[in-house]
Amino acid sequence: xxxxxxxxxxxxxxxxxxxxxxxxxxxxxxxxxxxxxxxxxxxxxxxxxxxxxxxxxxxxxxxxxxxxxxxxxxxxxxxxxxxxxxxxxxxxxxxxxxxxxxxxxxxxxxxxxxxxxxxxxxxxxxxxxxxxxxxxxxxxxxxxxxxxxxxxxxxxxxxxxxxxxxxxxxxxxxxxxxxxxxxxxxxxxxxxxxxxxxxxxxxxxxxxxxxxxxxxxxxxxxxxxxxxxxxxxxxxxxxxxxxxxxxxxxxxxxxxxxxxxxxxxxxxxxxxxxxxxxxxxxxxxxxxxxxxxxxxxxxxxxxxxxxxxxxxxxxxxxxxxxxxxxxxxxxxxxxxxxxxxxxxxxxxxxxxxxxxxxxxxxxxxxxxxxxxxxxxxxxxxxxxxxxxxxxxxxxxxxxxxxxxxxxxxxxxxxxxxxxxxxxxxxxxxxxxxxxxxxxxxxxxxxxxxxxxxxxxxxxxxxxxxxxxxxxxxxxxxxxxxxxxxxxx
Amino acid sequence: xxxxxxxxxxxxxxxxxxxxxxxxxxxxxxxxxxxxxxxxxxxxxxxxxxxxxxxxxxxxxxxxxxxxxxxxxxxxxxxxxxxxxxxxxxxxxx
Numbered sequence: 017x018x019x020x021x022x023x024x025x026x027x028x029x030x031x032x033x034x035x036x037x038x039x040x041x042x043x044x045x046x047x048x049x050x051x052x053x054x055x056x057x058x059x060x061x062x063x064x065x066x067x068x069x070x071x072x073x074x075x076x077x078x079x080x081x082x083x084x085x086x087x088x089x090x091x092x093x094x095x096x097x098x099x100x101x102x103x104x105x106x107x108x109x110x111x112x113x114x115x116x117x118x119x120x121x122x123x124x125x126x127x128x129x130x131x132x133x134x135x136x137x138x139x140x141x142x143x144x145x146x147x148x149x150x151x152x153x154x155x156x157x158x159x160x161x162x163x164x165x166x167x168x169x170x171x172x173x174x175x176x177x178x179x180x181x182x183x184x185x186x187x188x189x190x191x192x193x194x195x196x197x198x199x200x201x202x203x204x205x206x207x208x209x210x211x212x213x214x215x216x217x218x219x220x221x222x223x224x225x226x227x228x229x230x231x232x233x234x235x236x237x238x239x240x241x242x243x244x245x246x247x248x249x250x251x252x253x254x255x256x257x258x259x260x261x262x263x264x265x266x267x268x269x270x271x272x273x274x275x276x277x278x279x280x281x282x283x284x285x286x287x288x289x290x291x292x293x294x295x296x297x298x299x300x301x302x303x304x305x306x307x308x309x310x311x312x313x314x315x316x317x318x319x320x321x322x323x324x325x326x327x328x329x330x331x332x333x334x335x336x337x338x339x340x341x342x343x344x345x346x347x348x349x350x351x352x353x354x355x356x357x358x359x360x361x362x363x364x365x366x367x368x369x370x371x372x373x374x375x376x377x378x379x380x381x382x383x384x385x386x387x388x389x390x391x392x393x394x395x396x397x398x399x400x401x402x403x404x405x406x407x408x409x410x411x412x413x414x415x416x417x418x419x420x421x422x423x424x425x426x427x428x429x430x431x432x433x434x435x436x437x438x439x440x441x442x443x444x445x446x447x448x449x450x451x452x453x454x455x456x457x458x459x460x461x462x463x464x465x466x467x468x469x470x471x472x473x474x475x476x477x478x479x480x481x482x483x484x485x486x487x488x489x490x491x492x493x494x495x496x497x498x499x500x501x502x503x504x
Numbered sequence: 505x506x507x508x509x510x511x512x513x514x515x516x517x518x519x520x521x522x523x524x525x526x527x528x529x530x531x532x533x534x535x536x537x538x539x540x541x542x543x544x545x546x547x548x549x550x551x552x553x554x555x556x557x558x559x560x561x562x563x564x565x566x567x568x569x570x571x572x573x574x575x576x577x578x579x580x581x582x583x584x585x586x587x588x589x590x591x592x593x594x595x596x597x598x
């Protein structure tokens with residue numbers, strides 16, 4: 017075992033635990049367990065809000081999978097990854113104040129609480145809870161596998177042993193500290209991600225003898241590597257642009273990101289988060305993917321994309337510094353997993369159990385049940401990750417696109433279009449998810465665009481047309497919804 | 505929906521929220537134009553004819569580095585000059 021690399025990782029894990037224990041003191045003293053466990057009592061300030069959004073969004077694919085593809089494809093993939101800059105400001109400015117105000121009017125704790133109040137429909141609630149549980153569960157499994165593989169590669173432990181360490185670390189602080197622990201650890205993890213990015217980028221540029229030198233090495237190997245079209249000329253402008261939907265604006269529809277847009281304390285905090293978030297996401301996405309490309313000039317001939325970052329860190333940095341850099345993908349994975357775990361728990365506890373099974377449950381029961389659900393989910397994901405499917409990045413993108421297609425319009429149109437109604441929302445979720453799965457299976461990357469584009473368009477069309485057609489049927493309910501959500 | 509016979513006004517904070525959502529959309533459009541224009545406007549010629557800035561191909565420098573800096577500056581300007589603070593508390597202590 018390489019102790020110089022492992023010690024920074026252990027220190028990182030210990031500090032995460034300390035935060036978990038700190039947050040658990042809030043959870044013990046709170047008067048409203050649900051609000052605290054799933055939403056941190058809406059107390060997030062600007063810096064923490066920005067960091068928790070970015071680090072929840074930035075995952076294994078930003079630090080391991082993405083740079084691995086950039087290594088193969090060249091600067092064109094960095095161009096593609098920069099479509100993610102929009103997530104830094106778009107989610108908060110679009111959901112932003114409206115979502116925060118409406119969520120407070122109805123005391124919403126989860127995204128589904130909002131959908132429930134907005135559409136007053138059992139169908140919408142059940143469909144959305146199901147999509148969250150199914151899609152986020154598979155996203156979570158993919159991330160756990162990534163986390164365990166990383167520990168495996170760094171420490172030489174067996175895969176199962178690594179998975180066990182990873183699972184226990186995450187479960188402990190999520191269970192004892194809830195959302196507050198998740199948000200604060202996300203912040204620490206975000207800082208680790210940011211610092212790690214800068215260190216590895218600088219280290220790689222230095223090892224390659226400066227950017228000019230690296231770029232000419234790449235151009236000599238294959239001019240495609242420094243063109244926007246990719247090493248094999250496969251990155252068409254249309255295909256690359258379609259990622260603006262998948263990882264740029266579509267992120268608005270991701271429940272794990274959207275729920276953060278109702279967790280902040282004041283509009284001042286939100287303003288600060290907009291700026292910090294854009295800077296941080298810009299630096300991380302540019303830095304990590306550029307490092308992946310530059311790595312090709314420093315360390316050519318790596319066959320498996322996922323191994324590029326770990327190998328590069330060990331090659332270009334002193335061991336202890338490599339340990340810090342490799343804590344970054346660890347941090348990215350943990351900060352995504354913890355949020356997903358909490359969100360899936362909230363869908364089970366708040367959206368299914370409290371809505372339809374036992375609405376009159378006491379605070380004590382809710383507390384025991386919530387912690388129980390989080391634990392059971394953790395164990396289930398562990399069991400799934402023991403025998404993992406291949407291709408981490410694509411599994412992750414699948415759930416990503418499916419959720420976006422399901423939620424983007426019910427959330428965005430629900431906030432801004434008064435005529436949107438329950439039938440429209442249901443049609444939008446069904447068409448979005450259904451067509452996403454269909455296109456993914458039968459016609460991936462239809463018409464040269466990423467698979468997510470057409471389902472997002474189709475679900476918008478269904479939302480609007482069905483809402484307009486069924487306007488009369490929902491007139492009475494809509495009147496009440498308008499009164500509750502829009503009027504002073 | 506029949507809104508014309510409603511005496512109640514929309515929450516006035518929503519006007520601020522709607523405006524800021526549109527600003528967000530505007531920023532994305534500017535972001536996209538800078539990103540696309542620089543990348544494919546400059547980068548579409550044969551690699552042999554590329555010029556370089558800081559050792560990087562010019563298309564990449566302008567699109568991914570300068571473009572990012574411009575967008576971040578625009579976000580800061582928008583937040584400082586165009587975004588308005590509104591109170592969130594419902595319980596009436598503000």
